[in-house]
Amino acid sequence: MATQIVMDHTGDSRHFxxxxxxxxxxxxxxxxxxxxxxxxxxxxxxxDGDLKVVRTLDSTADETLFYPRLVGG
Structure with a gap:
């Protein structure tokens, strides 16, 4: 079972x-x-435990983390 974890201002949600x-x-x-x-x-x-940015869905990944872009000001 794979998980997509979405981080946002309310915390996180998980989609399996x-x-x-x-x-x-x-x-x-x-x-x-x-x-x-x-x-x-x-x-x-x-x-190795590092995070790697991906541009397409990797169906073999156990977890995909989504986080919003940071905006400077």
């Missing part, structure tokens, strides 16, 4: 999906495109 289920994967892909289209940054954890 089965990577082997075509319907669940399609829903995760739509969520990925919607969030990145709204300006969220998507990142996955590498085998």
């Amino acid at each position: 999906f089965d990577q082997t289920d075509p319907e669940g994967l399609a829903k995760a892909e739509r969520r990925f495109k919607k969030l990145t289209g709204q300006g969220f940054i998507a990142a996955i954890r590498t085998a």
Whole structure:
């Protein structure tokens, strides 16, 4: 079971999906495109434990973290 974690001003929300289920994967892909289209940054954890920014859904990743872009002022 994979997880998409969305961070925002209210905290975080988690969306779970089965990577082997075509319907669940399609829903995760739509969520990925919607969030990145709204300006969220998507990142996955590498085998070394570091975060790596991704531009497309990696269906093999156990976790994808979405966080809003920081805006300076």
